[in-house]
Amino acid sequence: MHYRKLGTTEVDVSIIGLGAEHLEHSSLDTITSVVDATLDGGVNYIDLFMASPDVRDNFGIALKNRRQRVMIAGHLGATLKNGQYSRSRDKDLCEHYFNDLLSRLQTDYIDILMLHYIDEPDDYERVFDPEDGLLALALRLQKEGKARLLGMSSHRVPVSLQAVNSGYIDLLMFPVNPATDTLPGDIAIEAAFQASAYQQSHAETSMASRSELYHTCAARGVGIVAMKPYAAGWLFTKGNPSSIVLTPVQCLNYALSQPGVCTVVPGCRTANEVKTALAYLEATDSEKDFSAIDTNSIWKLQGSCMYCNHCLPCPVSIDIAAVTRLADTARYAGYTRTTKEYEALPVQASACTECGMCTERCPFNVDVVCNMKRAAAIFGR
Structure with missing residues (x-):
């Protein structure tokens, strides 16, 4: 496994992490096998946003006596309503679900506390009120030693830039893949998976805004946790609206090549899917080559560096x-x-x-x- 620094901290994070979303209703045996494959591969970052008691219990059991080997990202604002996922900004309710997470994971702290799913400007203003918003709760939990680093998860550039420039967060969880990177920075996540979004011409504004976000994160030392690297599996399917088809290794290499990215968290349902992601570590340069994204006309027109190093070797060894x-x-x-x-x-x-x-x-x-x-x-x- 290779490791990068987590933002400006001295903490080393594995470049491949685990996104646990697809394990929400999985059995204990499945989750244990995924955790085993994850830790055996040197992964030390798990994103666990779900509020369902069964998945929290199962991860707690699977990580028993191994908690110190992994950083866990929990999300403040992910709750349940009538047994289904729900976002909440109620501080008391969110604190209840946070304490529930600690209890079910059999731990007394969370490594990264994410302010969960903030896409709209008015929601950002409400959450990032340091006196009365969820941010105030997060800062208190951090002061109490129950959370070590603070982050935010988002899918939209304008709000993400506000958070990065606020000085409050250490990490930003954001989708990074060559399909959604062709879309406007303020597009809603639901629209990003509709074919019509890829039939419009907005290459210059979309690429500029996302590039600005990635570089701003790098500049301010806010580490990017790259989610949705496979674009929900679209990028494996011929005929998807973006017209880009890549392998898991190519998708991971694309995300890890972007400025500011410290780890990528593909969603894995099985131990085999974990091993598929970990294959990146042994892949050749040819297998990592994501230049196939130029099948999308937006990329052909860019003339912008993708930081992929497909231009090497350099005769004087410049990186x-x-x-x-x-x-x-x-x-x-x-x-x-x-x-x-x-x-x-x-x-x-x-x-x-x-x-x-x-x-x-x-x-x-x-x-x-x-x-x-x-x-x-x-x-x-």
């Missing part, structure tokens, strides 16, 4: 994706945060010989030589 990502992030961060990381690169942009081989290889029509010149000008070397 082109890393250089370009840091130069792009510098627009949102200023140079203080990114300069240190840039200076740590073994070969910097000024070493570019302008041979042009990288530009010929790029599947996204990026002027790589121009990007190297820009990076050298930004960082002074």
Whole structure:
């Protein structure tokens, strides 16, 4: 397993995590087998947003005597109504379900407390009221030692940018995949899975807004937990509205190539699906290559770096994706945060010989030589 830092913390998080949504009504045997495969593979991040007592109990049993090996993300605002999932902003009710989570998991703390599913501006204002919103409850739970880090889950760019810039959250849980990344940043999650959304032309505004979010997270040290990397399985099916068809390994590589992403949490129903995700770790560069996304005309028109390094090898060993990502992030961060990381690169942009081989290889029509010149000008070397 490979690990990245969780935002600006010194905590190491596995680049592959587990999204537990599809296990809500699974048996104890199934959940135990999934947890076994997860931990055996070096995964140390599990997102467990569901409020159902059976799934919480089963995870508590499956993790017994192994709690310290994994970080658990619980969600403040995920509740039940008449036995079905419901979002709530009632602080007393949300605290009840939070304490229920601790009890059923047989633990006294949650590693990451997510403010759950905030997409609308008015909902954001209500939740992020530090005196009377769910944020106030989250801050108290954190002060009491019941939650270590705070995060927010969302599906829309404008609200996510507000949260990232607020200074309150350490992590943002957000969908990252090459299908929804072609859609406007303010599109509702329900619309993102309708064919009509992919029949409209909005490439420039959609890509710009999502790119701004990813770079802002990287600039501010807010780690992105990438959810829905498979776009609910759409990306495995020929004829899906986005026209993009990829393998699980390619989807995971796409998400992990985006700025700010520290871990990806594919939803897994079985131990075999966990192993399918973990196959990323042994995959070849060819197997990880997600340049097939250029079957979608939006990507063909972008001319924007995807940080995939399909342009390599570089004859002077420049890590082109890393250089370009840091130069792009510098627009949102200023140079203080990114300069240190840039200076740590073994070969910097000024070493570019302008041979042009990288530009010929790029599947996204990026002027790589121009990007190297820009990076050298930004960082002074």
